[in-house]
Amino acid sequence: MNCSSQEEIKSISTRKLKVLLAGEKVQLMDVRSPKEIKKGAIKTALFANYFDADFYEKAAQQLDKNKPVYLYCRSGNRSGKASKILEAKGFNVVNVLGGYMKWQKEN
Numbered sequence: 001m002n003c004s005s006q007e008e009i010k011s012i013s014t015r016k017l018k019v020l021l022a023g024e025k026v027q028l029m030d031v032r033s034p035k036e037i038k039k040g041a042i043k044t045a046l047f048a049n050y051f052d053a054d055f056y057e058k059a060a061q062q063l064d065k066n067k068p069v070y071l072y073c074r075s076g077n078r079s080g081k082a083s084k085i086l087e088a089k090g091f092n093v094v095n096v097l098g099g100y101m102k103w104q105k106e107n
Contacts, residue, residue: 009080009083009084009087009093009094009095010093010094010095011094011095011096011097012070012094012095012096012097013096013097013098014096014097014098014099014102014103014106014107015106017070017072017096017103018103018106018107020070021042021044025044026044026067026068026070027046027063027064027067027068027069027070028042028044028045028046028069028070028071028072029045029046029047029048029059029062029063029069029070029071029072029082030042030045030046030047030048030072030073030100031047031048031049031050031055031059031071031072031073031078031079031082032047032049032050032073032074032078032100033049033051034047034049036074036100040100040104041100042072042100042103045072046062046063048062048082050073050078050079050081050082055082055085056085056086056089059082059086060086060089060091063086063091065090065091065092067092068092068093068094069086069091069092069093069094070093070094070095070096071083071086071093071094071095071096072095072096072099072100072103073099073100074099074100074101075098075099075100075101075102076095076096076097076098076099076102077099079095079096079099080095083095
């Protein structure tokens, strides 16, 4: 078994995220573009566009390193990449599987 957890980003389903959001205040970040966000987003989410050159800086300014960060995008691809960036900088990241498309289907 590989001891390095660097490779494996923790993840959560949209259903579990909904339960979590109902119970406590969590750091949820949407890494989609402003154009996508205009079409809808999860209410309590913070925003940092993954495609911005200063994505990390924008994200880090809004987040607390001492608390887990839940990331989502449209389908889970960008948030997976964004997770690796933030995790490399010391954040405890959880990727939301299926992203906003899955969230919309369930809610």
